[in-house]
Amino acid sequence: MPELPEVETVRRSLTPHLVGETILSATLFRADICETHDQRPATDDTLLAHATIARIDRKGKQLALIATDGRVLNIHLGMSGQVLIRDQHPEATENHVHALWTTSGSRAVMIFKDPRRFGGLWTFPTIDLLNERRWSLLGPDALDALPSVWAPALRRGDRAVKAALLDQRAVAGVGNIYADEALFRIGIRPTTRTKRLSIAASLQLATTVRSVLAESVAARGSTLRDYRDADGFPGRQQLEHRVYGRSGQTCLTCGSRLRGGQVGQRTTVWCPKCQPSQTKHSERVKL
DNA sequence: CTTATGACCTGATAGC
DNA sequence: TGCTATCAGGTCATAA
Numbered sequence: 258m259p260e261l262p263e264v265e266t267v268r269r270s271l272t273p274h275l276v277g278e279t280i281l282s283a284t285l286f287r288a289d290i291c292e293t294h295d296q297r298p299a300t301d302d303t304l305l306a307h308a309t310i311a312r313i314d315r316k317g318k319q320l321a322l323i324a325t326d327g328r329v330l331n332i333h334l335g336m337s338g339q340v341l342i343r344d345q346h347p348e349a350t351e352n353h354v355h356a357l358w359t360t361s362g363s364r365a366v367m368i369f370k371d372p373r374r375f376g377g378l379w380t381f382p383t384i385d386l387l388n389e390r391r392w393s394l395l396g397p398d399a400l401d402a403l404p405s406v407w408a409p410a411l412r413r414g415d416r417a418v419k420a421a422l423l424d425q426r427a428v429a430g431v432g433n434i435y436a437d438e439a440l441f442r443i444g445i446r447p448t449t450r451t452k453r454l455s456i457a458a459s460l461q462l463a464t465t466v467r468s469v470l471a472e473s474v475a476a477r478g479s480t481l482r483d484y485r486d487a488d489g490f491p492g493r494q495q496l497e498h499r500v501y502g503r504s505g506q507t508c509l510t511c512g513s514r515l516r517g518g519q520v521g522q523r524t525t526v527w528c529p530k531c532q533p534s535q536t537k538h539s540e541r542v543k544l
Numbered sequence: 545c546t547t548a549t550g551a552c553c554t555g556a557t558a559g560c
Numbered sequence: 561t562g563c564t565a566t567c568a569g570g571t572c573a574t575a576a
Contacts, residue, residue, distance in 0.1 A: 335553095337553090337555085352554095353554085371553095373555085374554080414547075415546085416546085420547080420548090482555095483555095521547095522548080522550090
């Protein structure tokens with residue numbers, strides 16, 4: 258569920274509860290969702306027990322709690338993951354709570370909950386190790402980096418442009434929702450081969466992606482089903498979706514019937530008129 | 545090297 | 561009601 262805007266919203270909502278506070282204890286209920294830098298079993302120490310949180314970083318769809326002593330807790334929410342701040346420990350009947358921390362903050366409990374377990378935790382003794390093992394594998398962050406820096410990566414190779422947008426090594430943070438929304442806004446069909454994208458079109462696309470993500474951050478992300486920020490609040494950007502989840506409905510721009518299909522293994526929706534086929538588009542979107 | 549495909553999980557929903 | 565099938569915001573390993 259969580260793409261860049263949702264993860265950034267979690268980061269921001271988590272910050273007042275954690276930064277400057279101390280982790281008093283850490284408990285891992287499911288060892289297999291956590292990987293340590295040396296493959297040894299996680300301990301409360303590797304999970305930041307007794308650390309003071311200096312800041313929370315994000316790259317793409319990943320978060321990292323950075324302790325003042327250098328320790329790092331890297332969190333990926335996968336498809337269904339949540340990081341939630343609570344006043345109380347969860348009830349014993351609450352499912353899929355895989356890790357829990359108590360903190361010095363006024364709301365004293367943080368949990369990592371992830372029904373599908375596509376997400377996980379990674380622990381490192383230093384930020385350098387986080388970068389070396391994990392974040393250096395990602396492309397530039399789609400929100401923080403200049404579009405001109407990563408636009409060329411959208412033209413590399415020969416594949417559907419949507420697949421390039423979803424490739425976290427090309428640019429980090431774009432997922433299925435915002436890929437479709439950005440392609441609709443700029444008028445490029447998701448199946449367009451990257452070889453057929455002009456330099457100008459790739460720059461326009463990258464710029465549009467960043468705008469779409471920034472607008473969603475401003476709306477605190479999209480809540481389709483279970484996405485919530487750290488305080489449990491939903492986002493409201495789903496009200497602005499133009500194509501995602503609207504296959505078969507009318508295009509809000511031209512009234513055509515929106516098409517749906519699979520592109521790069523992912524459900525994809527586009528407008529056959531506003532997002533013309535490849536040859537037509539290369540004439541249209543060139544600058 | 546690149547790109548495509550199935551696998552990994554659980555829960556919600558639709559259809560019979 | 562209850563069963564089965566399908567689908568979901570993301571990667572990952574393996575095949576071609």
